[in-house]
Amino acid sequence: MPYKVKDISLAPQGEKKIRWVQEHMPVLERIKKEFIEEKPFRGITVASCLHLEPKTINLGLTLMAGGAEVAMTGCNPLSTQDDATAAGAEMGLNMYGWRGENNEEYYENIHRVLDHEPDILIDDGADMIFLVHRERRELLENIRGACEETTTGIHRLKAMAADGALEFPVMAVNDAYTKYLFDNRYGTGQSTFDSIMGTTNMLIAGKTVVVCGYGWCGRGIAMRADGLGANVIVTEVDPIRALEARMDGFRVMKVSEAVKHADILITATGNTDVVAADEFREMKDGCIMANSGHFNVEINRQDLERLSKDVKKVKEDIEAFIMPDGRKIYLLAEGRLVNLASERGQGHPAEIMDMSFAMQALSARHLLEEKMDPGVYRAHDEIDMTVARMKLDAMGIEIDELTDKQIRYLENWEEGT
Known part of the structure; x- marks a missing residue:
């Protein structure tokens, strides 16, 4: 072959x-x-x-x-x-x-x-x-x-x-x-943190994790971050998803405000320029950024390089972007999908x-x-x-089946209580 x-x-x-x-x-x-x-x-x-x-x-x-x-x-x-x-x-x-x-x-x-x-x-x-x-x-x-x-x-x-x-x-x-109910949620949630933790060898518990996007991938990432003991903030453009995130127990705010709190920021939107120049200027020292979307467009690397006075590879799959004021912002796996692009990523x-x-x-x-x-x-x-x-x-799991009577009941609009 x-x-x-x-x-x-x-x-x-x-x-x-x-x-x-x-x-x-x-x-x-x-x-x-x-x-x-x-x-x-x-x-x-x-x-x-x-x-x-x-x-x-x-x-x-x-x-x-x-x-x-x-x-x-x-x-x-x-x-x-x-x-x-x-x-x-x-x-x-x-x-x-x-x-x-x-x-x-x-x-x-x-x-x-x-x-x-x-x-x-x-x-x-x-x-x-x-x-x-x-x-x-x-x-x-x-x-x-x-x-x-x-x-x-x-x-x-x-x-x-x-x-x-x-x-x-x-x-x-x-x-x-x-x-999407399983791959996007449970798969992305687990594999994203498998890769981030394997790459950085850092604790998640007690940190503020910002999740950009609350689709099924974002839901999974937020859920896993919460389970690992993080304080989770969600950013969204969809009002219904934003409400869902809040009622799931997470703080919800604009990206521009969330980056001020982020110890770890993860993008999962499928869109471009989710985090760009304005956000980098507000980002706290030491913030670690990772992307779980398919393409490397969610975190604007060009803006990050332009704003930095120096860029250093500090560890495999970790780059440090040093701002003129001395702040360091870290980017994992070049901003590509971290759960596979990182050496430690297994998908x-x-x-x-x-x-x-x-x-x-x-x-x-x-x-x-x-x-x-x-x-x-x-x-x-x-x-x-x-x-x-x-x-x-x-998995060895058996479930019930509807009886003929139950099927007829569901199909007959005249039947009531």
């Missing part, structure tokens, strides 16, 4: 990691067994642009078990784990990517994946989908559809669809209940990604089974419920 990875000799180390996560992804393993028997992707090429780490490689292996030729590259220059990509290549996947790619290499690797002339795309952030529409339009005729993994990507794709620019159907896997737990990648695999199969017009489609409830039931079964 073609591949371009940093060091193929790392494959045995990466394979151990992949085998470990497979033991903790029972839903995906069950789907893999079904795919081996049914071969739904026979003759199909699947191209993915995802964070290249053991759990993602397991998704690739599941699709390959279903008969697909699979080509994979990374969706972030710092989130690739080189031992995992080496193992993926050795296990039969077409792997292109390594940790620390520059911008040119990043897009070259997406093009290498697209050179396999895919039928289905699986994306995280929509860079690959956007590149097909902008530079590789010769591939559009062959593409049956795509699956998108993350909130940021869905925002981009809905904007494309609104402009009439999206030319094939996209399954919004991010909008599935078994994705979401395997038990969480089990559901998300099960949704990806089944949604990709759905694209082959149903012809859809171009647009962004929420992942089907039937698939969502299937994944949830499979997860409960894997």
Whole structure:
């Protein structure tokens, strides 16, 4: 199989990691067994642009078990784990990517994946989908559809669809209940603090943690910060989410005020310039900043560099920006998504990604089974419920079912008390 990875000799180390996560992804393993028997992707090429780490490689292996030729590259220059990509290549996947790619290499690797002339795309952030529409339009005729993994990507794709620019159907896997209720909340919450604590080796208890954004990712981060003993402040632009944060027990204020209190600030909005020049001028000495959004645009690094008199790398994945008045502001993982871009970042737990990648695999199969017009489609409830039931079964949990009488009662509007 073609591949371009940093060091193929790392494959045995990466394979151990992949085998470990497979033991903790029972839903995906069950789907893999079904795919081996049914071969739904026979003759199909699947191209993915995802964070290249053991759990993602397991998704690739599941699709390959279903008969697909699979080509994979990374969706972030710092989130690739080189031992995992080496193992993926050795296990039969077409792997292109390594940790620390520059911008040119990043897009070259997406093009290498697209050179396999895919039928289905699986994306995280929509860079690959956007590149097909902008530079590789010769591939559009062959593409049956795509699956998108993350909130940021869905925002981009809905904007494309609104402009009439999206030319094939996209399954919004991010909008599935078994994705955002668990991956975005419990996955992001835990993995963000796993990475921050591993990178800084600092205590969270007693510190003031500012969480910018109270979507499902922000909710998870705030919840974990609270559980670790932090004083939590939430910033929001949505009045309903702001009310929810307050009634969840957190202080709510504008970013400009919150930064004055922040010991640790974490962005999770999917938007740009959440923290920029005005906020850096007000930020307290020693504040640690991290981003859990997909792209490195939420914390304006250019403003931070412009305002600083010096920048020093003080530790792996920690930069100190020294202000003219002597204040130090710390930035983790270059402002990229900290739970994967940091050396200590492992991404979401395997038990969480089990559901998300099960949704990806089944949604990709759905694209082959149903012809859809171009647009962004929420992942089907039937698939969502299937994944949830499979997860409960894997956990040994049984739940009740409605009786026929209960079903009739719910469906009959004339029935009262």
